[in-house]
Amino acid sequence: MNVYLEVDGKPVPASELTWAHFSPCGCQCGVLVAQSGNFLVPDEESAWKEFYESAAIRKREKARGYTFKLMHHPDAVIALGGKCPHTPQWGVPDESAPEGFAWGKRSKAKKLHLIPFTGDTKRSNFATAPGGYDDRITAKCGESQWSFEVDSWMTSEFLKCEACVTAKEAS
Numbered sequence: 086m087n088v089y090l091e092v093d094g095k096p097v098p099a100s101e102l103t104w105a106h107f108s109p110c111g112c113q114c115g116v117l118v119a120q121s122g123n124f125l126v127p128d129e130e131s132a133w134k135e136f137y138e139s140a141a142i143r144k145r146e147k148a149r150g151y152t153f154k155l156m157h158h159p160d161a162v163i164a165l166g167g168k169c170p171h172t173p174q175w176g177v178p179d180e181s182a183p184e185g186f187a188w189g190k191r192s193k194a195k196k197l198h199l200i201p202f203t204g205d206t207k208r209s210n211f212a213t214a215p216g217g218y219d220d221r222i223t224a225k226c227g228e229s230q231w232s233f234e235v236d237s238w239m240t241s242e243f244l245k246c247e248a249c250v251t252a253k254e255a256s
């Protein structure tokens with residue numbers, strides 16, 4: 086598939102290009118190849134959709150100032166070190182869960198709550214109350230449920246409860 090995309094006003098084969106993703110602070114935080122076989126990311130909006138499955142997350146990150154820029158492959162990896170010297174890092178508030186906590190959600194819900202959890206969210210899918218069905222896990226905001234989904238890959242696609250974020254900052 087021979088497709089050309091425009092870089093600096095000139096047509097360039099898509100197979101030679103990468104969508105570089107930039108954080109609000111200006112640091113590069115990711116890459117996405119523009120073409121790989123039949124896989125093609127022809128424009129910025131498509132890059133957003135490939136990068137973020139959730140429309141709510143796309144909306145939030147656009148509002149925060151994240152951007153994509155089409156670059157030649159070699160240029161797109163120069164600044165890609167996974168490091169950011171800014172405060173806050175990546176130009177966005179630190180919403181990572183503090184020690185002993187994790188972001189989790191009820192099974193059909195769309196919002197994440199900050200709940201007490203000591204396991205590994207890369208390995209565990211669920212946090213369940215120690216006392217079983219009659220027991221409850223209570224989030225920082227007061228929301229309670231016997232079980233929360235905590236899988237870190239899944240939770241990256243959901244927005245965080247503002248009351249829990251505020252409670253985290255206050256503690």
Ligand SMILES: [Zn+2]
Pocket residue numbers: 108110111112168169170171174175176
């Ligand atoms: Zn930065």
Ligand SMILES: [Zn+2]
Pocket residue numbers: 197198199224225226227228246247248249
């Ligand atoms: Zn909450």
